[in-house]
Amino acid sequence: QQQVKQSPQSLIVQKGGISIINCAYENTAFDYFPWYQQFPGKGPALLIAIRPDVSEKKEGRFTISFNKSAKQFSLHIMDSQPGDSATYFCAALPGGNEKLTFGTGTRLTIIP
Amino acid sequence: DAGITQSPRHKVTETGTPVTLRCHQTENHRYMYWYRQDPGHGLRLIHYSYGVKDTDKGEVSDGYSVSRSKTEDFLLTLESATSSQTSVYFCAISYSGFEQYFGPGTRLTVT
Numbered sequence: 131q132q133q134v135k136q137s138p139q140s141l142i143v144q145k146g147g148i149s150i151i152n153c154a155y156e157n158t159a160f161d162y163f164p165w166y167q168q169f170p171g172k173g174p175a176l177l178i179a180i181r182p183d184v185s186e187k188k189e190g191r192f193t194i195s196f197n198k199s200a201k202q203f204s205l206h207i208m209d210s211q212p213g214d215s216a217t218y219f220c221a222a223l224p225g226g227n228e229k230l231t232f233g234t235g236t237r238l239t240i241i242p
Numbered sequence: 243d244a245g246i247t248q249s250p251r252h253k254v255t256e257t258g259t260p261v262t263l264r265c266h267q268t269e270n271h272r273y274m275y276w277y278r279q280d281p282g283h284g285l286r287l288i289h290y291s292y293g294v295k296d297t298d299k300g301e302v303s304d305g306y307s308v309s310r311s312k313t314e315d316f317l318l319t320l321e322s323a324t325s326s327q328t329s330v331y332f333c334a335i336s337y338s339g340f341e342q343y344f345g346p347g348t349r350l351t352v353t
Contacts (some may be wrong), residue, residue, distance in 0.1 A: 136284075162340055168328055173332050173344030174285065228273055228292060228339040229300060232284040 131155055134222050134234025143240055149207040151236045153220035153230050156201065160222040164230075165194065168217045177218075207235075210240045246270045246345035254351045261320040263348050265333030267313075273336040274316040276300075276308060278329040285332065288310075291316055292339075300331050321353045 135154045136176045138220040143149045153163075164179035178196040180187045180203065193206040208212055245268035255261050265274060275290040277300075287300030289308040297308050305327060307319045320327055329347050334342040 136301050164341070166344075171347075173334075176341055176343065179341070223340065228275075228276075228290060228336070229287055230342060231301075232286070234282060234284040 133231045134220060134233045136220050136236060138236060140237045141147070141239070143207075143210045143238065145210060145212060145240055145242050147210050149205075149210045149214065149238055149240070151203065151205045151218050151220070151232050151238070152202065153222075154200075154202045155222050157224060158201070159224040159227040160201070160231075161221040163194070163203050163236045164221050164223075165222065167231075168219065168235075169180065174219060187223075207238075210238075212240045212242065214238060221234075222237045245337055246333060246343065248331075248345040248348050250348060251346065252349045254353060255323050256353055258322050258326060261323050261350065261352075262335075263318045263331055263350070265316045265318070265323045265335075265345060267316075269335055269337070269343075270313060271344075272313075273339050274310065275334040275336070275342065276316065276318045277332045277334065278302065278327075278330060279346075280329050288318065288331075289331045323350075325352050327336040328352045334336070 151162050165177045166172040166174035169176045178189050191208045196203045217235045219235050246347040247266045249264045259299045276288040291297045291310040310316045326336040331349050336342045
């Protein structure tokens, strides 16, 4: 069963715009939520991560927003650039468990 | 790729043959993982290791076995490859069990 639901499957955003990717989860035992970025032909790379004790974390143009009551978290990419075109995966890890569960991915395309 | 190498990078094999994929790290991280990536499924955990000779099953472990005799090496074996195991396989490592760092991947085709 899909424990982390990610949407949309694909997203096209104009250069300079805001890209938003959403994830939802059911398992309240999850307590670590990373986002990964993957370019074609490469392995996923850790982008940013958040724990549920904060509602937002920002690193440069990338922000995670976390809503614990709704069991949702999202990635916002500000001032999106063509170099941000990649597939993005959200993931979740339960406390005390090393098994990371991934969403199905969002293919982001930034157009000029 | 955080001191992780995978070999081979590409392999084509026939149904029914055994296949071993190797993951090698130079980071001395405790945790090592094998994932497969398929369209529409994201990354799914096959097996992972939390120390030398300590391994556990992931979400899609059927048809796969692993071994870790040294900290730096984690082997994934398909005892008898099937076409459903055609996929891209990624190894990942982690120091703490939280941040995971992925290798470059192995593209396996089973004909």
